[in-house]
Amino acid sequence: MSEPKQIKELLQVGQRVLEDSTHVFEDHDNEDAVRQLLAAALRVTDDELDELGAGHEPVRRDRERYLALVARRAAGEPLPFLTGRIDFYGLDLQVKPGAFVPRPSSELTVERAVKRLKRRGDPIAVDVCTGAGPIALAIADAVPMSHVWGTDIAAEAIRHGRSNARRLGIGNVRLVAGDLYDALPKRIKGRVDVVTAHVPYVPSDELEDLPSEVKEFEPLYTLTDHSFDGLGLMRAVAVEAVEWLAPGGWLLLEMSEDMTGKVKKICARVGFEEIGVADDEFDLSVVVEARKPRR
Numbered sequence: 001m002s003e004p005k006q007i008k009e010l011l012q013v014g015q016r017v018l019e020d021s022t023h024v025f026e027d028h029d030n031e032d033a034v035r036q037l038l039a040a041a042l043r044v045t046d047d048e049l050d051e052l053g054a055g056h057e058p059v060r061r062d063r064e065r066y067l068a069l070v071a072r073r074a075a076g077e078p079l080p081f082l083t084g085r086i087d088f089y090g091l092d093l094q095v096k097p098g099a100f101v102p103r104p105s106s107e108l109t110v111e112r113a114v115k116r117l118k119r120r121g122d123p124i125a126v127d128v129c130t131g132a133g134p135i136a137l138a139i140a141d142a143v144p145m146s147h148v149w150g151t152d153i154a155a156e157a158i159r160h161g162r163s164n165a166r167r168l169g170i171g172n173v174r175l176v177a178g179d180l181y182d183a184l185p186k187r188i189k190g191r192v193d194v195v196t197a198h199v200p201y202v203p204s205d206e207l208e209d210l211p212s213e214v215k216e217f218e219p220l221y222t223l224t225d226h227s228f229d230g231l232g233l234m235r236a237v238a239v240e241a242v243e244w245l246a247p248g249g250w251l252l253l254e255m256s257e258d259m260t261g262k263v264k265k266i267c268a269r270v271g272f273e274e275i276g277v278a279d280d281e282f283d284l285s286v287v288v289e290a291r292k293p294r295r
Contacts, residue, residue, distance in 0.1 A: 008054035010038060010063060014070040023076035023212035033079050034070065040083045041066035076212030089138035093164050099157035100222035102134035105285035106198055109254045110138040112278050112287050113194045116250050117143045123193040125149070126184065126244065128237055131222065133161030133175045135196055140165075140173035148173040151183050180233075181240050188244070195241045198254040203230035234263055239270050241292075248294040252287050263288045 004013045014034035018024065039049045042062050058066070069082050080086040080095035080102065087093075088102045089110045095102065113135075117123040123143065127136040127150040136150030152158055155177040162175050176183040200222055202210065227233075234253065241251045251272060253263055260277050267275050272290035279286045 005057045005063065006054065007038065007049070007052060007056050007058070010058070010066060011035065014038070014066070017070050017074050021074040021076075023074065025211055025213065028079075033073060036079060036083050037069040037073060038066050041069055076216055078213055086134075088134045089142070091134075091138055091141060091164075091168060093132075093134055093137070094160075094167070095132075096160060099131040099152075099154060099160065100198075100218055102132070106135055106254060107138070108278065108280045108285055109135055109196050109198060109252055109287050110142065111280075112252050112289060113139050113196050113250075114142045116194050116252075117146050120193050121145075123147070124188055124191055124246075125194045125196065126151070126181070126188075126192050127196045128152075128180050129197055129199045129233070130158075130161065130175065132157045133164065133173070135198065136173050136175060137161065137165055137168070137170055139194075139196070140170050141168070144172060146172060147188075149184055149188070150175040151178050151180065153177065153179050180236060181244055184244070190244065191246050192244045192249055193246055194250050194252060195237070195245060196252045196254075197234075197237045199233040199237055200230070203227075206230075229262070231259070231262060231266065234259075235266055238263075238266050238272070238290075242270055242272075245292040247292060249292045251290045251292070253290075254285055254287050257286050260286060260288055264290075 004010045011034050014037065015030050018030040018033060035046065035049065039046055042058055073079060073082060078101045081097055084095060085092060086095050086102050089107050093102060113125060117125055123146045125139050125146055125148045130136050130150030130152045133150045136148050140146060140148040150161065158175045158177045165173055238251060255263060264275050267290040273293055274291040276289050277286055278289055
């Protein structure tokens with residue numbers, strides 16, 4: 001096969017390489033991924049890539065840079081690490097290693113939270129285990145009248161989230177370093193309308209079954225809490241949420257579908273009601289939703 005030179009040839013080769021990879025999730029949009037990688041290599045936007053045309057021949061240095069990025073992606077390196085950014089719920093977030101990588105699957109959590117918050121006046125939301133804050137930032141941006149808090153034990157991830165908030169001009173979000181609810185101001189206790197959480201929940205004995213893009217590039221503390229079933233943190237989030245939520249407030253927990261039965265039981269045991277499961281048309285993730293009794 002001749003060396004790929006034109007944009008259309010480079011995209012075709014890149015897509016085939018990613019489709020043959022065993023180190024990434026099978027449900028990724030590889031066509032979109034190689035477009036992002038080529039745009040990054042050429043230092044252009046997606047629209048500018050289209051303007052160049054399928055027959056455009058990038059210079060050799062840029063072609064080699066692109067093929068190197070494709071090889072790194074095929075080896076499992078997360079796409080946002082390679083491009084330095086991700087489009088998350090309409091926000092252009094800068095991304096760097098050190099926190100759990102923002103993923104489109106978490107947009108469902110944002111969507112469900114926004115739906116609940118828009119029904120309330122002067123709402124308060126808390127996102128625990130926020131990492132670099134993608135969920136908290138997206139909620140704050142979508143509901144400008146809300147007061148949003150995000151907490152995480154990783155101070156560096158919190159600093160990165162704050163940087164994104166400043167760059168994007170999102171002023172109604174506060175990202176604080178602390179363990180679950182510990183860093184939150186006591187004045188909002190019992191007044192929170194929505195608590196969201198995408199906590200580590202992978203059982204320790206299942207870590208090796210994860211794709212390379214997760215187990216080799218994500219910090220271990222973002223994947224598992226080392227409990228026997230992976231649900232130790234999930235239990236803690238649910239138990240403490242009862243104290244922080246206002247009557248009628250909602251707890252939204254993101255997870256894989258196989259965990260929903262156990263998590264629904266956890267929510268029921270600590271007193272939540274109207275417990276259900278929300279998913280999206282792409283089946284990327286699910287959210288267990290549970291309401292604190294109104295009285």
